[in-house]
Amino acid sequence: MTEIRPGIHQLKIPIPDNPLEYTNTYLVRGDGECLIIDPGMNNDAAFDALQRQLTEAGVAFEDVTQIVATHSHGDHYGLCGRVKQLSRAKIRLHQRERELIQSMQTNAEERWQQSEQWLRLNGVPSRELSKIQKDSHGMPGFTTPTLPDIMLQGDETITVGSFSLRVIWTPGHSPGHICLYDSAQKILFAGDHVLPVITPNISLQSRTNTNPLSDFLNSLNLVKQLDVTLVLPAHEHVFHDLPTRVEEIIEHHEKRNSEIIDAIKTRPQTAYQIATKITWMPTLGGTTFKKLAPRDKRMAVLETLSHLESMKIDGRVDKSPRDDTIYYRRT
Template identity: 30%
Template sequence: MATGSDWMTPGAHPVADGVYRIPLPMPGDALRAVNVYAIEDDAGLVLVDAGWAVPAARKALEAALGDRGHDLAAIRRFLVTHLHQDHYSQAVAIRRETGVSIALGAGEQPSLEFMAAGTDEPYAAPLAQLRAAGAADLADQVKRLTSDAEQPELDWQPPDEWLSGEREVALSGRRLRALPTPGHTAGHYVFRDPQAGLLFAGDHVLPGITPSVGFEAVAAHRPLGRYLESLRAVRALPDALLLPAHGPVGDSVHRRVDELLAHHRDRLAEMAVAVGAGARTAYQVALTLPWTRRRRALDDLPPYHRMLAVNETALHLDLLAEQGRVAAHRVDGVTAYRPVT
């Protein structure tokens, strides 16, 4: 089983009978690769996620499928875990050529419609969240950087099928369960193969990093609360092999979910302490905390990652307020928090 950076080695890597993990490169992204999973079926291939619509990912996918004796025309269906470009955009590009069917969670519809409108400000929602967190200078910096960066042209077309609720996905040789797991995005789905003991987890459960929450074009309602609920729902299922979108395959979904739940429990406690010590905005709280596994200071992170850190701090503080552990109020467009007395 691949470990460390070995998981990014190109090719079609078997993970179960008739199931292959295909890592595809991502342009200019710290994650470096995304796993696409190919399921061999009597009627053709079903792919969980698709990759980023860039030439390098297209070439890598064609080569990996070719190693198994397939081409792009063998793909009959994409099951996409969520809307982010490294998961969805290549499915749309391939559909233009082959007519393949795409399924996506219905909760992604508002963000997809926003992106399809051709907005010049795809980061409008997270930048607004930054300003509400008391980080207006950081918002201005990120806006300048994202405005200057060259963005690939992507085609934000709707899927052929909107998934809603829990449902069965019937293949000729197996049956998958499609489970809504909102949090990372509002319409995130995972796909479970109960007979083979597999969970195609997308970005809901990742082995090496804590997934970002609520980072999408249209802000969702209480994304962290919904993410934790989704983690607990997955934890209540029988354990399975973890097939993540980024990183190597893991041997226990349960163990990783327990780690993620513990991480967020600890983060909530740390933030409550920071508010009790006098930090008032999400930005001020984020400055008191260590970040990443290297426990770096906020100001040592690149601006994009500082944005994610501050916004996730705000989501934790909002959940603390929902739980009655801190009080929140808005002053001049900035949310401030104080201890509950």
């Protein structure tokens, strides 16, 4: 637990079996108000870590007056339900994330089958597909079924003591991802939108998904305009130079586009085939598709698809379905 600024504590909540290791949970306090941002994953180790670090900061669960999650991923939203039960604080989440949680709860099996079909359509071979599906199953289970109490749209202001946090809707990594911005103190709570070392996963989840990569790039340009001197991300470490980091991430995605174009230089390929030719996690030293865990292979294919779809809209690539499989080629 670290006091970043008077009234802002950063708590480290563990994420098992994940190179990120921790979610950075933030505690913002003032005038009897106490806000928790992204309480972390729903398991006992995370809960114990949260409780211990709250105590260190002199806060009991009953003191918590507001809960906000930047998005619905398990490592952020997971513990919202348990914290709400103990504190009776209301949970705030963007409307689009609520829809995601709801559809996961009501159509879990159907969504699961659709996602399998989607991967198959994009060239994932059967032997790989069963491993990927097996490894990914249970992922939504990390999230408690609690639905949020207050739906955000973007542009609301959340007040905690002297902090005035504006909700900035930043779709891309997740459709209802939000950042919180305090313009007086020039602080941005960035969630997973802008991280100092890695780039967040941008996935094209299904045929009905639109253009998450373009949404993400627009959201990056949106936060780049803000006057910020301190970025508080949900993973890794705090940093200061937001515009430079935004530029680096945009450049990373441009490089990946070039890698993809290179991969389809000679003949049409499926998203799966293209994903096997890309260097993954370049900022962590780089790895091949083959070495990724099955769960990460899924992310890699969906991320490749987000690039392909965005370049299709730009007119740089074209789709050609053949024998129930989608191939991409250069225009």
